[in-house]
Amino acid sequence: MNYETLLREHGLKVTPQRLGILSAIQEEGHMGIDDLFLQIKKKFPSISLATLYKNINTMVDVELLKEVALSGLKSRYEISKAAHAHLLCEKCGQLKDLDFDLKDLSTKIEYDSHYRMKRIDLMLSGICPDCQQQD
Amino acid sequence: MNYETLLREHGLKVTPQRLGILSAIQEEGHMGIDDLFLQIKKKFPSISLATLYKNINTMVDVELLKEVALSGLKSRYEISKAAHAHLLCEKCGQLKDLDFDLKDLSTKIEYDSHYRMKRIDLMLSGICPDCQQQD
DNA sequence: GTATTTGCAAATGATTTGCAGTGCT
DNA sequence: AGCACTGCAAATCATTTGCAAATAC
Numbered sequence A, B: 001m002n003y004e005t006l007l008r009e010h011g012l013k014v015t016p017q018r019l020g021i022l023s024a025i026q027e028e029g030h031m032g033i034d035d036l037f038l039q040i041k042k043k044f045p046s047i048s049l050a051t052l053y054k055n056i057n058t059m060v061d062v063e064l065l066k067e068v069a070l071s072g073l074k075s076r077y078e079i080s081k082a083a084h085a086h087l088l089c090e091k092c093g094q095l096k097d098l099d100f101d102l103k104d105l106s107t108k109i110e111y112d113s114h115y116r117m118k119r120i121d122l123m124l125s126g127i128c129p130d131c132q133q134q135d
Numbered sequence C: 001g002t003a004t005t006t007g008c009a010a011a012t013g014a015t016t017t018g019c020a021g022t023g024c025t
Numbered sequence D: 001a002g003c004a005c006t007g008c009a010a011a012t013c014a015t016t017t018g019c020a021a022a023t024a025c
Helices: A003-009 A016-028 A033-043 A049-061 A103-113 A129-133 B003-009 B016-028 B033-043 B049-061 B103-113 B129-133
Strands: A065-068 A076-079 A085-089 A095-098 A116-127 B065-070 B073-079 B085-089 B095-098 B116-127
Touching: A003 A016, A016 A033, A016 A049, A016 A076, A033 A049, A049 A065, A085 B103, A103 A116, A103 B085, A103 B116, A116 B103, B003 B016, B016 B033, B016 B049, B016 B073, B033 B049, B033 B073, B049 B065, B065 B116, B103 B116
Parallel strands: A085 A116, B085 B116
Antiparallel strands: A065 A076, A085 A095, A116 B116, B065 B073, B085 B095
């Protein structure tokens, strides 16, 4: 993926910090602020948490990133893509994408409810196979 | 609903503050901390925010309440019941339950993924019919 | 009577803001 | 050149903690 183009298409300037944020998120799939901060500091020791917050917020505002809210945990962020489901392990915290297309369901509920639908999220959580072993 | 029984069944003591919290949430369906605090102060002017947080956390821990996490907004809380979907209006903030049973879907994904599933949440958001008018 | 809960005040944690300097286009 | 972005420090907002008094059982 070309992050420079992605930023420009969303009307944002290209900075090394932003490229770093995007490539870290892409590599992991989803990241929370704190992990992201640690990760990015490896490449940009000078980056500040304020800059990270500002960039995340800007990119969420222009819908380049999507915030994945989690009950009882801090949100994670992912690069926007087609609506899909998420699976969280409550023990190790790993968050995975599920290949489950939500488009049709969204369209149906939009029709039934008369809402103008903007977003659909399906979130499952439980204990992953690895963590089940460790009891 | 009998809140005293509900509390006892979950191993918690019955206090007037807890009864107030539960009846406020039940009346509204879902509430965030701040609305809840304002609402409860009408009946218990002396209640403190710390007490409210402690109780919410305790009741979420014993699964009497469920936290509904929302992207970009503070969580809301509801009394635990069968897994159902939620519909949020991004403009007015109203959160509604949808009569959409998630049990079968959860069972299927549990089987496919080998996770021990604990929870499933389907969250849709958009603009409600009323708010669409106001453009 | 004992353990829990409450409410206050203070502490901590998370996020945002203001501003001077720097970098992008 | 002009506007947006960065990084720091400080401010704000959200949540938790410690403790003494009150309450539940």
